[in-house]
Amino acid sequence: MPSRLRAPAGWLRLEGVTRNNLKALDCAFPLGVLTTVTGISGSGKSSLVSQALVELVGEALGAAAPVEEPEDAEALLEDRPAAPSEGRIVGGIEDIRRLIEVDQKPIGRTPRSNLATYTGLFDHVRALFAATPEARTRHYDAGRFSFNVAKGRCPRCEGEGFVMVELLFLPSVYAPCPVCHGTRYNPKTLEIIYRGKSIADVLALTVEGAWDFFADAPNVCRSLKVLREVGLDYLRLGQPATEFSGGEAQRVKLATELQRAQRGGALYVLDEPTTGLHPTDVERLLNQLQTLVDTGNSVILVDHDMKLAAASDWVIDIGPVPVKMAAVLSSQARRQELRRSRPAAPQPIYGARWERSRSQARPERRLGTLRGKQSARYRGVTVRPA
Numbered sequence: 001m002p003s004r005l006r007a008p009a010g011w012l013r014l015e016g017v018t019r020n021n022l023k024a025l026d027c028a029f030p031l032g033v034l035t036t037v038t039g040i041s042g043s044g045k046s047s048l049v050s051q052a053l054v055e056l057v058g059e060a061l062g063a064a065a066p067v068e069e070p071e072d073a074e075a076l077l078e079d080r081p082a083a084p085s086e087g088r089i090v091g092g093i094e095d096i097r098r099l100i101e102v103d104q105k106p107i108g109r110t111p112r113s114n115l116a117t118y119t120g121l122f123d124h125v126r127a128l129f130a131a132t133p134e135a136r137t138r139h140y141d142a143g144r145f146s147f148n149v150a151k152g153r154c155p156r157c158e159g160e161g162f163v164m165v166e167l168l169f170l171p172s173v174y175a176p177c178p179v180c181h182g183t184r185y186n187p188k189t190l191e192i193i194y195r196g197k198s199i200a201d202v203l204a205l206t207v208e209g210a211w212d213f214f215a216d217a218p219n220v221c222r223s224l225k226v227l228r229e230v231g232l233d234y235l236r237l238g239q240p241a242t243e244f245s246g247g248e249a250q251r252v253k254l255a256t257e258l259q260r261a262q263r264g265g266a267l268y269v270l271d272e273p274t275t276g277l278h279p280t281d282v283e284r285l286l287n288q289l290q291t292l293v294d295t296g297n298s299v300i301l302v303d304h305d306m307k308l309a310a311a312s313d314w315v316i317d318i319g320p321v322p323v324k325m326a327a328v329l330s331s332q333a334r335r336q337e338l339r340r341s342r343p344a345a346p347q348p349i350y351g352a353r354w355e356r357s358r359s360q361a362r363p364e365r366r367l368g369t370l371r372g373k374q375s376a377r378y379r380g381v382t383v384r385p386a
Helices: 045-060 073-078 115-119 121-130 133-137 199-203 207-213 218-229 246-259 279-294 306-310
Strands: 010-019 022-031 034-039 086-091 098-102 162-165 173-176 266-271 298-302 314-318 324-326 339-341
Touching: 010 045, 022 045, 022 298, 022 314, 034 045, 034 279, 034 306, 045 086, 045 098, 045 266, 045 298, 098 246, 115 121, 115 218, 115 246, 121 133, 121 199, 121 218, 207 218, 218 246, 218 279, 246 266, 246 279, 266 279, 279 298, 279 306
Parallel strands: 034 298, 034 314, 098 266, 266 298
Antiparallel strands: 010 022, 010 086, 162 173, 314 324, 324 339
16 A cells, blocks of 8 residues: 555546446546546446446547457347447546556467466577577477477367367367377477476466576566466466456456556556455555556556555545545545545436335335135235245
């Protein structure tokens, strides 16, 4: 937690935002700070941040939001196409150079994608194996140790380590390759040894084990250091991306971004990043988010975790009755307080007041005794009080 609250370096102002239950909403997000958007379930947090904000900023920067493809044909027929967000940006877009959405969507649909390849550290590992004396004698380059290249991978599974088994009436499943037994490589490639381990043995190492094994390789340790800081030290380097949970996939994406040179001016958007995380991992995640802000970036996240909200520079709460809440107190002792101010007249963000008169209230359900009902719904049914 920083010693003092940061002051916004600017404001990203939106007008007329309409998406799902948001109707003609005008709002402003502070830039250069850590902002947490809170609110009850169904209040429109994700609609505002993960959908409308991402779409409008992406369109303004010339990068359209990717279209999520359904997993099967039935979903394509049943799902209705999502209506695009309405609204416009009226100020602050000039302070944003890049938009990064760190979501919990899978980072790969096949076992070919894994932790080492996604983060980029596998390029440095392959270079180390290609520099060994035995590899030089055989004229093996770094491409020989890639399971995406035919000259070094297993010909049976083509480098996946698994083969797909098609079942007649059930979904297809993956099973270990009967030729390479999950190593992904052919026998000639596995003969190259680096510090007592083959390339398959290295992929079987966890992040924590690889940290000790590659202690003298700074390029590899740079990626491993970030993975350890976000709490992923238990994952294997070659663990297929299909085995990652949503929270793990999100932290892998965040670790990949943290490896890059931070030049500032980027807007990071995260939707409920603490879902499924242990309190210790939440603390690690918070430290990384604070690092992003310290390097001149803006972070906007949607979450319910009060520890995360208390450590934020700015809090925006969305609910049925609009309550503006902002952590703008400068005193460190009062950091966890939220100054609450209500507008003079209620102006709900949904375009219509959430009020119900007594005449419109639903009748209270009571348990009683139904006897002799001739209705088709209640024929022969007797209900007695509990």
